Amino acid sequence: MADEALTAGAAARRLGVAVTTLRTWHQRYGLGPSQHLPGHHRRYTAQDLDRLQIMRRLTAQGVPPAQAAAWAQRMPLPAPESAPASGPDAAAVPGLDSAAVPGLESASFPSSESAGGQPEPVGGRLRGTPIDVVWPEIAGPVTVTTRDGGGHSIRTGRAGPAARGLARAAMRLDGPALRDILEMAVTNRGVVDAWHEVIMPVLIGIGDRYEATRRFIEVEHLVSRSITEVLGTIARPHSSHNPRVMLAAADEEQHTLPLEALAAALAEAGVPSRLLGARVPTQALADAVARTGPEVVVLWSQLPETGDPAQWTRLLSAGHGPLLAAAAGPGWPAERLPAGVVFISSLAEAVQLIAATVPPAEVRGTTRGKRAAL
Known part of the structure; x- marks a missing residue:
């Protein structure tokens, strides 16, 4: 050039x-x-x-x-011939070390509250938006700033600069920047912290904008796709290790980003898993459990209409019960789950509980943050 x-x-x-x-x-x-x-x-x-x-x-x-x-x-x-290839880290910018930019990884930049408005807590779901994809505990620490009517910004409350940068890139529909920020967050923080500290504030902010305007679905689609792609680059345990963890969305449940985050976080911890994806009928899940004999089954429900405890009753009565049956997501009525089904309230808790049930495999040639080739 x-x-x-x-x-x-x-x-x-x-x-x-x-x-x-x-x-x-x-x-x-x-x-x-x-x-x-x-x-x-x-x-x-x-x-x-x-x-x-x-x-x-x-x-x-x-x-x-x-x-x-x-x-x-x-x-x-x-010089042009020595220019480095682009990558996720700030160091990929020619001559730039992330430590060289004061405040780049701190919260020293003006927060979204300084732009006007007061922080307002957001509930455990995105309140009817197309991206109800949060773990229940998100209702506590995460806040977003809201305002009535239109607007062309995503408020991320007290989240740090990485989340604010992700929100800006999302509104610009800047796919390359979204990927850069997400890759840097996952590499530097790990999947669990990146999910809670960077990804979730932006997803909630997009949901808030949608509720106020009934717009920006295209923003949600691009952000969701970028998250899926980056989570998919986390190196998985070697194929010689048979997955003993099965992850699936409840019947008619279409939200899978939290399961994708769980699969990536487990891989980062050296635990292989099978992710069946969205809308898994109970009979199909029972067939899969009978065929593969997993020691852990995690079933995700985001919305109350998909969190029918009868799914668990049918699955456990099929005679191939796992060591750990875990209901994850705010769609499940925790007090009405069948005996033996554990309710999981956070991504971090899910990883800890599953890793304690299924010890991590020896991961050949992979370390935390290392990525598989696309």
Whole structure:
């Protein structure tokens, strides 16, 4: 790309941002095109694009634009032939160490409360939105800021800069930035902490915006797809280890992101699992249990209409009961579950309980945070 100079439109497509964003960065922060040919508009050189890439990555990670622009302006850039491949870490930005940007991984940036509005606790579900995908304990610590009517932001309450950066990228429909932030969060924090500290505040924020506007379903779809893709990159235990954990959604239950997070967190802990996915009829689940003999069965229900305890009664009466039968999700009436069925209230609790029932396998050539090839 050394000899290539691009128009604003072409540069925007290359970076995955809007042309108006490039113009704003040019007018406010001086990150504009530097090549000028007589009779033509200025064009973006390879070095211009490198600096804009730094700007994009830092703002996606929650760094305020003015601070990100200052770093982009003075960041030493490598020669084109030595430019590193893009990756999830801040270190993938040329010359940038995450520790070099003050506050990048702290909560020192202005919180969403400073933008106006008061924090309002959110209940354990996303209140009828298309992404009711939370563990029950989320009702406690996570808050979001709400306002009536429209709006084009996702409030993440007291969540840190990674969650705020994820929310900004989500509203921009910036798939590459979403993946970068999610990969960095999972690598640096592990699946469980990334889920609770980064992913859940954004999912709840999207649900809040949907409730206020009945819009932004496209945002939810892109975020959900990005989460699924990143969770799928967690290295699984070697195929020689037979999975003794079965994960499934209850009959007619369509929400599976929490199960995908559980499967990834278990893999990170060295515990292989089978994930059957959404809407598993009770008879099909019973057949699968009889065929494979798992020691743990986790059945997820997000909504009350899918959390019928009779599913557990039928499954356990089939004669192939697992050592651990666990009902997960706010859809289950915990007080009406059959004897022998454990109610799990959090992702962390699920991982701990399952790992205690099924000891982790020896994972060949994998460590926490290491990723499988796509």
